[in-house]
Amino acid sequence: MELFCLGLNHRTAPVEVREKFAVGNTQLGQTAHEMVRLAEASEAVVISTCNRTEFYFAAENAEIAFQLIESRLSEKTQLDPEINSHFYRKSKFDAARHLCNVVCGLDSMMLGETEIFGQVKQAYRSALDAGATGIVLNKLFQRVFGIGKKVRTETSIQEGSTSVGNVAVDLAEKIFGHLKNSEVMILGAGEMSRITAQSLVSRGAKSIFVANRSFDRAQELATEMGGSAVRFDDWQNVLKRVDVVISSTGAPHAIVNRADVELARRARKYRPLFFIDIAVPRDIDPEVGEIEEVYLYDIDTLEQLAEEARERRHLQIEECQRIIDLELVKTHLPGI
């Protein structure tokens, strides 16, 4: 019995091809069962996320099974046979190693992301429940989950935030701890501030205030996020109560000056205040950052922190591969 894998991902196929092969979460088990029949294999697991669709098989003859599955997939999706060029084929040890890379987030668009671990677990569970797995794939997946945990524990592959939004949210948590008692004000209803504010809300921020020159747009965004709209002339009053200010207006000059913040300090009883300035040109005068209880981060600083985290993760790849190879060699899995 041989282990092999057929798949496509964000590196090998554009979205218009990937979407043809995408499988919904509720269909994973049934599709795995169907794949066993199509490939004349003994076992199959189907992994499908927004960036990849992969089929893992155990069959007597991998070469025959590859040919069968490729031709049948082309027929089934009614796509040009050239579509096969988007697929990668891996067998035995390479297939097991690739699955480890996927589970550890080494093959993800965002290096080291953790969501993929749960998605692969769900895919395996669906195939198992559908009766599409056997001794080869059961042993492989169980071992790979163990290796995935070891890699995440022993390396820094998932440490640090790699996007501006997540860096801002992590900083907010470093300042305020749980965000459930924190209030947020958005100045300017741009896309970046919406994304960052949503991240804060998803981590429990208590309430959101939106101030925008167009009050209608402020109301629209406030409704979308379950917050309150504020007239733009009124943001100084709201400053007295909030903990985090996210600013991304299109103003050609600073709109938050030191004097504005100084006026609110007494009413705030000098509580910590976190400013996230993601506008270019900057909305917040750098002098605001000199106020004792103010923590000011602009887009360049946030980008730099995200980039440093990405670099730190890249430096971990070699160590992750070393652990994966060592662990795979140590365990004698059937089919590889």
Add this chain to the structure above:
Amino acid sequence: MGMDRSFLIASSLFALVGAAWGMWAVHQGKRSPWTVAWILGAFLCQIGFLSVRGQSRAACPLHDAGEILTFLAWSLTLFYLLVGPAYRISLLGVFTAPVVVTFQGLALLPGVLTQPPQPIAGGNAWHETHSAMSVLAYGALALAAVAGVMFLVLDRQLKEHHLKSGLFRNLPPVRELLTSLLRLLWLGGILLTVGIIAGFLMPHTASAWAHLIAAVAVWIAYVVLLTVKQVRGLTGRRLSLAAVLLFALSLAVFAFV
């Protein structure tokens, strides 16, 4: 070597290992779940020391500089064990342990601990209450100062955008630190109040009056700090600096008065 001294050395070693272990973990960017265990070991040995000295004295062991320093270290450790794990601020232990080692190291210097300790005749309950409550208060205020130092480190790192160190990753959030600091100041203030009231009720010698006046001055300074924080508000930096400076000042005052 007496049993009391052995307990004190063991306690100092536990705290030293806890500090070194914790610092190593911080340097590696990890949390050290063992810090609390090492400090618990130090705490149990402190209890051993205080029990032996208490039995010898037949009174609360606060009758020489070594006993006062050890009682202070015990009080600091006690409040860390009450506050630290509850607020999941294990790093507080890493900052607390060196202070404990320093206090106990000073107590172990030749001549600081009276050997052998003589029983105290004609003890007074108000005097004992005054001493015990005051030293307990300074334990809480010492821990507030430790939390203040932690805040100042974190504040500087956040202000200057130096966010890569293991220390930064392990420090608790700003708001949690400030909340703990303020609660410890209140607790220390309340205990100090009880200690001072007991001080007025105990029999006085001329030197005791000077000591009591110094204690009242320290108490007033803390009351002013807490009142300003409560009524007007204070930045985290000023509150922390005040907690550190007031504690250092009060220790200096008592070293000379």
